[in-house]
Amino acid sequence: MKTAMIGGGVMMAVWILKNSAKHFFPPCPFHALTGWYCPGCGSTRALHQLLHGHLVAACRFNPLTVCVLPALGIALALWCRRQPVRSAWLWTLVSVVAFFGILRNLPFPPFSSWSPQP
Numbered sequence: 001m002k003t004a005m006i007g008g009g010v011m012m013a014v015w016i017l018k019n020s021a022k023h024f025f026p027p028c029p030f031h032a033l034t035g036w037y038c039p040g041c042g043s044t045r046a047l048h049q050l051l052h053g054h055l056v057a058a059c060r061f062n063p064l065t066v067c068v069l070p071a072l073g074i075a076l077a078l079w080c081r082r083q084p085v086r087s088a089w090l091w092t093l094v095s096v097v098a099f100f101g102i103l104r105n106l107p108f109p110p111f112s113s114w115s116p117q118p
Helices: 002-024 029-034 043-051 055-061 063-080 087-103
Strands: none
Touching: 043 055, 043 063, 055 063, 063 087
């Protein structure tokens, strides 16, 4: 319950700071070091756009976040009920995230459109 409250507080803070969104989001350290986009690049901006009801804009920043968020919500609900999440689902999620991280760095369409838009 405490974790859910902290997560809700963080989401509210991001929602409140909507006017300074351009300067609020920190750069990705992985991208700064390597020049490649990690699977999480653009997730903060995507969540910000989702909180404001902009689904298409959220997909432009990180389509994986938009697609995986419902599954993470279900996993969180199961975890709060102390029901185990099947390891096959976790390995599937890890595989999808890794595959997305590789594909989004390919320099040709349609994968080049998966990088976060500035």
